[in-house]
Amino acid sequence: MRGLSKAAMAQVEARFNVLAASADLGSLAEELFAIAGLFDREHGLRRNMSDPARPAELKAEILRSLLNGKVSDTAIEVAVAAVEAKWSRAGDLPDALERLGVTAAAAEAESFGEIDDLEDELFRFGRILAAYPELRRALSDPNIPGDRKRALLTELLEGKVTRAALRLITQLVVHPRGRSLESALDEYGWIVARLKERLVGVVRSAVPLTEEQKQRLAAWLRATYGREVHLNVEVDPKVLGGFSVQIGDHFIDTTIAGRIEDVRRRLAG
Incomplete structure (x- = not known):
C-alpha cells in the first residue's frame, strides 16, 4: 500500500x-x-x-x-x-x-504459543504444493466448489497443523482474490513474520488513554526499541496518575504511585 x-x-x-x-x-x-x-x-x-x-x-x-x-x-x-x-x-x-x-x-x-509453528506450516504447505502439482491444480481450479476444497483441506490437514494454519490455508485456497496460491502464501507468511517480530507492552494508566495518546506512545516505543510494539492498555486507579509500561523484563514507570514508592525506598535506605 x-x-x-x-x-x-x-x-x-x-x-x-x-x-x-x-x-x-x-x-x-x-x-x-x-x-x-x-x-x-x-x-x-x-x-x-x-x-x-x-x-x-x-x-x-x-x-x-x-x-x-x-x-x-x-x-x-x-x-x-x-x-x-x-x-x-x-x-x-x-x-x-x-x-x-x-x-x-x-x-x-x-x-497459544504456536506462532513459530504457524510460520513453518505456511512455508511447508507451499513446498507441498510444489511437490504435488495435481493437488495444486485441484486447489486452484475455479470450477471446483469452495466447499469441496474446504473438505479436502480439512481431511489433509486437520489435527496435523495448528488451527490458525488450517484457517489461513483454507481462506487463501477458497478465496484466492485473484492471486496464485504461492503469492497468497508468501503474503500471509509475511504478515505472520511481522507479527512475530513485534513486542508486546502492557500499559497501566489511571484513566483510559485516548487514541492519539496510544498512537504517540506506540510511536515513541517503536523509536526506542526499533520494533513495532503492540499495546495492551489496562486502567488501574491505583497508579494515581501517569502511566507505566512493561515490555518483557523492561519496566518504564511514570506513575505518581511509582514516584511515591521510590521516595519511600530512598527514605528507608
Whole structure:
C-alpha cells in the first residue's frame, strides 16, 4: 500500500490492536475475512464505503446497519474504522480487512504459543504444493466448489497443523482474490513474520488513554526499541496518575504511585 492507504492502514491497525485485545481472535479472523469478501463481491458497496468524499459518519452508520447482528461488535467496529479511513484505491479497503483477518489468526496462534509453528506450516504447505502439482491444480481450479476444497483441506490437514494454519490455508485456497496460491502464501507468511517480530507492552494508566495518546506512545516505543510494539492498555486507579509500561523484563514507570514508592525506598535506605 502507498500514499493515503499506507497511512490509513497504520491508523486502522492501531484501532484493531485496541479492539482485538479482548476478542475471540479466531472468530474475529473469520468475520473480517467475511467482510472483506462482501466488499469483493459488492462493487458498488466497496466504492461507496471507500469514497473519501462521503462523510465518515454516514459510511459508519450504513455499515453498522448492514452488519448488525451478523458479526460481532468487535468485527463491526474494526470494519467501521476501515471505512472511515481514506484509501488511495477502493481495492485497498478489502485488502486491509483481509490483512487484519490474517493478523487476528496469527495473534490467536501467538496466544497459544504456536506462532513459530504457524510460520513453518505456511512455508511447508507451499513446498507441498510444489511437490504435488495435481493437488495444486485441484486447489486452484475455479470450477471446483469452495466447499469441496474446504473438505479436502480439512481431511489433509486437520489435527496435523495448528488451527490458525488450517484457517489461513483454507481462506487463501477458497478465496484466492485473484492471486496464485504461492503469492497468497508468501503474503500471509509475511504478515505472520511481522507479527512475530513485534513486542508486546502492557500499559497501566489511571484513566483510559485516548487514541492519539496510544498512537504517540506506540510511536515513541517503536523509536526506542526499533520494533513495532503492540499495546495492551489496562486502567488501574491505583497508579494515581501517569502511566507505566512493561515490555518483557523492561519496566518504564511514570506513575505518581511509582514516584511515591521510590521516595519511600530512598527514605528507608
